Amino acid sequence: MKNGRTFKKRILSGYWPYWVGGVLLGVLNILLAALGKPWGITGNIAKWGLAVCKAAGGHPETWFYVWDEPLNLGLIDLLFSRGTVLNLGLIFGVMLAAVLAAEFRIKKVKSSRQLALGIAGGLLMGYGARLALGCNIGALVNGIASQSLHGWVFGLFLILGAWAGSMFMKYLVSKTGN
Amino acid sequence: MADNRLDMLGEVCPVPLLTTQKVISEMKSGDVLTVETDYSRTVRNIIKWCDDRGYVFDVEDKDNGVWLVTIEKK
Amino acid sequence: MPVKIPPKKGLSLGVVGFITAFGIAAFITEQELLLVWIIGIALGFVLYRSGICFASAFRDIFLFRDFSMARVVIILIAISFVGIVIIQAFDTSGGFLEWVYPVGFHTAVGGVLFGFGMVLAGGCASGTLQRIGEGFILFWAVILGITAGSVLGVYHFSWWKNNFFSIDAVFLPDFIGWIPSIVLTLALLGGLNLLAMGIEKRNNSKNGLTEKDLAEKEVKSNG
Helix, strand or coil: CCHHHHHHHHHHHHCCCHHHHHHHHHHHHHHHHHCCCCCCCHHHHHHHHHHHHHHCCCCHHHCCCCCCCCCCCCHHHHHCCHHHHHHHHHHHHHHHHHHHCCCCCCECCCCHHHHHHHHHHHHHHHHHHHHHCCCHHHHHHHHHHCCEHHHHHHHHHHHHHHHHHHHHHHHHHHHHCC | CCEEEEECCCCCCCHHHHHHHHHHHHCCCCCEEEEEECCHHHHHHHHHHHHHHCCEEEEEEEECCEEEEEEECC | CCCCCCCCHHHHHHHHHHHHHHHHHHHHHCHHHHHHHHHHHHHHHHHHHHCCCHHHHHHHHHHCCCCHHHHHHHHHHHHHHHHHHHHHHHCCCCHHHHHCCCEEHHHHHHHHHHHHHHHHHCCCHHHHHHHHHHCECHHHHHHHHHHHHHHHHHHHHHHHHHHCCEECCCEHHHHHCHHHHHHHHHHHHHHHHHHHHHHHHHHHHHCCCCHHHHHHHHHHHHC
């Protein structure tokens, strides 16, 4: 079992240590803040949902909400908005890194249970992020970094939710084998 | 000594490590487990866990983005 | 030595091609968007190479008693904090106050639901985008869930805000002053980091391993 050592060395040189990633993400986040607004993800995803609602005949622009900028649900405007460019960039940045390392692969859905958990988790995350006005990045990291109280409150209750979720997953794996 | 295989293709964290822990806890000392995964973070997680526990492990590239992690129970 | 399997050239070219094409389109629409596009690509690249995952930061504390990722999140917050305080100090227009949002019961409910959801799905919002980029079909379903949940969340927001406790944006320096707010934030982040380090150390010694043991083990297995 000598390869394990070699592999670990390679994966460690190919994979950056966690703290290096943390520092670089911090610098990029500051750059975004200097450009007008720090990193955020889910606000833009919500706008795409509302744009679909509008296209289907709804009037989501009349719903009361605290938006970071005037709501513009035109499809081209939305595609070339900061949020979409940033989110798409993230997806393609990951893909670029994976492809260059010869690690990209289409990963199939494993089971209907996994799919159900994914959809349920997604719904909860989307709903929760909108109530809290941000996700891990927008509310937790940048809420605290901007000295806004909502970041700390969000973080505290996020830990509670993550604890409950962890216990649930542990129970599920112990019951079903995988 | 027995050989065990675990197909974790398509699984995301934390399922692969939780399942690996569960299978290993049911194995005898000296038994070997091979985990097949297509998720790089899973490889990293399992390696770290093995290191913390002092288990010997091996990693092999099977294909673009598929790894075989072999772990021997101490 | 394991043989490194060569990358698929066509796929690499396709990804680079799309990145270039969208970059040009973004630049034509608005010059600043090119910069945002590059930062986005860089964020994705860093996330993948470093393997940072925000969902695992909170989940692994409970499942594997692993605090390494949680400490990275604290580092990320601390660095962002220092940079943003400097930006806030030089910004005389007060535009940064737009990043400060209302807080109330809805924040707490949102936090619990988000925390539960990200563990079920196996990734938070950035994790979902990240895993889509890595080729997980599953996370297309997750992002559809996030989108639908978001629409419902926006729709219900006023109900939560009107029927339960909620106050307008609380910008800490406005309430306790700039210096106390900066000191308090740094002290809390530092304290949490020390707490995480302390628990990690205690866990290692519980397993019968001290840092010295781990270092010795490393030397032995290399030889």
